[in-house]
Amino acid sequence: MNHPRLATTPAELSKAITELLEATGKDRPALGLVPTMGALHSGHAALAQAARADNDVVVASIFVNPLQFDDPADLARYPRTLEADLDLLGEAGVDVVFAPSEDTMYPGGLPLVRVSSGVMGTRFEGASRPGHFDGVLTVVAKLFHCVQPAVPAVFRAYFGQKDAQQVALIRRMAADLNFPVQIYPVPIVRAADGLAESSRNVFLSPGERRSALVLSRALTRLQENASSRRPLDLPAAAALVSAEPGVELDYFEVVDPLTLEPVPAGEQDVLSGPALALVAARVGGIRLIDNAELHG
Ligand SMILES: Nc1ncnc2c1ncn2[C@@H]1O[C@H](COP(=O)(O)OP(=O)(O)OP(=O)(O)O)[C@@H](O)[C@H]1O
Ligand SMILES: CC(C)(CO)[C@@H](O)C(=O)[O-]
Ligand code: BAL
Numbered sequence: 001m002n003h004p005r006l007a008t009t010p011a012e013l014s015k016a017i018t019e020l021l022e023a024t025g026k027d028r029p030a031l032g033l034v035p036t037m038g039a040l041h042s043g044h045a046a047l048a049q050a051a052r053a054d055n056d057v058v059v060a061s062i063f064v065n066p067l068q069f070d071d072p073a074d075l076a077r078y079p080r081t082l083e084a085d086l087d088l089l090g091e092a093g094v095d096v097v098f099a100p101s102e103d104t105m106y107p108g109g110l111p112l113v114r115v116s117s118g119v120m121g122t123r124f125e126g127a128s129r130p131g132h133f134d135g136v137l138t139v140v141a142k143l144f145h146c147v148q149p150a151v152p153a154v155f156r157a158y159f160g161q162k163d164a165q166q167v168a169l170i171r172r173m174a175a176d177l178n179f180p181v182q183i184y185p186v187p188i189v190r191a192a193d194g195l196a197e198s199s200r201n202v203f204l205s206p207g208e209r210r211s212a213l214v215l216s217r218a219l220t221r222l223q224e225n226a227s228s229r230r231p232l233d234l235p236a237a238a239a240l241v242s243a244e245p246g247v248e249l250d251y252f253e254v255v256d257p258l259t260l261e262p263v264p265a266g267e268q269d270v271l272s273g274p275a276l277a278l279v280a281a282r283v284g285g286i287r288l289i290d291n292a293e294l295h296g
Pocket of ligand 2: 035063065068139140163
């Protein structure tokens with residue numbers, strides 16, 4: 001198995017990227033970045049494959065970012081599978097993996113100055129995980145700076161639509177703070193049973209996994225209502241989730257895909273444009289999120 005080149009410091013990373021970009025012989029080669037927290041699965045592979053298809057050089061990062069965890073237990077048990085991750089990334093054709101230590105990313109402790117995710121970061125996932133999106137945006141800003149090519153190149157970054165709020169916020173950060181990177185969302189990858197792939201799925205027992213399928217079922221129901229121009233009936237979809245034994249609904253909302261502003265209940269019967277349904281629930285002790293685009 002061909003592993004990608006491994007860089008553990010920004011200096012090693014920069015050197016590897018410059019060498020690979022120069023080796024293309026192109027005036028303006030393209031560089032793709034796939035940020036991850038490791039414990040990789042087919043969802044991450046889809047991101048790496050999309051980056052491979054679009055770019056001359058592909059970098060993936062693996063860093064479990066303590067700044068985005070508000071729950072120390074969640075951080076402590078986050079799965080870490082570096083060897084298998086390198087196999088998967090090698091298979092997907094990734095050239096370089098940046099896997100810094102916590103000390104390298106945050107020398108001298110967690111940073112004093114951070115990126116603020118504003119009001120969009122306080123809703124949905126942000127309401128349940130205070131400080132989460134400031135932590136995500138801060139580390140993504142750092143990763144963009146570490147990967148930013150030192151020679152003329154197109155720079156693209158790939159994020160999964162499974163974390164829809166994260167994609168919306170990273171797009172806003174790149175636009176609001178003039179990051180010279182183009183953000184590419186990649187569609188949600190689902191297991192054969194419909195569950196959105198997630199690193200945390202390994203913690204579900206077989207019974208919990210069966211219960212968790214109610215999330216994708218409820219989203220499909222909304223999609224069918226929207227596409228056949230029936231009233232959405234979000235309360236019925238939420239009731240379906242709440243009625244599932246062992247599932248505790250956190251939120252179920254229909255929002256604007258770019259601003260994440262909720263679509264008022266009175267406007268949900270006839271959608272005036274594309275909308276996004278966002279759902280989060282606890283199944284056993286595990287918090288799961290999912291979403292689906294709605295087209296009327
Ligand atoms: N099923 C999926 N389909 C598409 N992209 C995904 C999927 N799962 C994760 N991603 C994307 O992979 C990137 C890295 O995510 P991360 O390493 O946090 O994995 P995860 O499976 O989302 O883990 P978690 O258990 O933390 O939700 C993110 O951009 C995320 O949106
Ligand atoms: C984007 C990210 C790698 C930042 O730590 C993380 O939030 C994730 O894996 O989705
Ligand atoms: N996939 C989002 C990262 C997190 O859950 O912390």
